Amino acid sequence: xxxxxxxxxxxxxxxxxxxxxxxxxxxxxxxxxxxxxxxxxxxxxxxxxxxxxxxxxxxxxxxxxxxxxxxxxxxxxxxxxx
Amino acid sequence: xxxxxxxxxxxxxxxxxxxxxxxxxxxxxxxxxxxxxxxxxxxxxxxxxxxxxxxxxxxxxxxxxxxxxxxxxxxxxxxxxx
Numbered sequence: 001x002x003x004x005x006x007x008x009x010x011x012x013x014x015x016x017x018x019x020x021x022x023x024x025x026x027x028x029x030x031x032x033x034x035x036x037x038x039x040x041x042x043x044x045x046x047x048x049x050x051x052x053x054x055x056x057x058x059x060x061x062x063x064x065x066x067x068x069x070x071x072x073x074x075x076x077x078x079x080x081x082x
Numbered sequence: 083x084x085x086x087x088x089x090x091x092x093x094x095x096x097x098x099x100x101x102x103x104x105x106x107x108x109x110x111x112x113x114x115x116x117x118x119x120x121x122x123x124x125x126x127x128x129x130x131x132x133x134x135x136x137x138x139x140x141x142x143x144x145x146x147x148x149x150x151x152x153x154x155x156x157x158x159x160x161x162x163x164x
Contacts, residue, residue, distance in 0.1 A: 007138040010151075014137060052136045055096060056089040058155075069092075073140075073152035 012049030035064035094131030101129045117146035
């Protein structure tokens, strides 16, 4: 079993980062969804790490949150799990 | 026509950033592809902004380049084009 960070871990970390920004801006799923042209259920799935989103959604989310996309990836993790 | 940065612009900027890191590490398409479990033609398409890649490919590319994924998004752009 490869000990490096896998796809699912990465999606979960990304989802937590998204939730952090959404709640910091006091936005509900619905409010963020309206700003991003995404469905509110999409936002919930992304935050739970259930969706392998594409660059276009990364751009939509960063626009909706008015942050630079790199901030959505600014979470702590090591490419190889200790 | 919305004047904000659109999906295609974003893919192109991401592709240029990828190319910058790949060439800085003196890796050919094939060499990077081997490290990432992607096809070398995928790398070329991504660099030309032709592919709306998913988070899993972002993770693969950052592993192959041994950089944090946020660095792949560390390019200058404004959410709304001036």
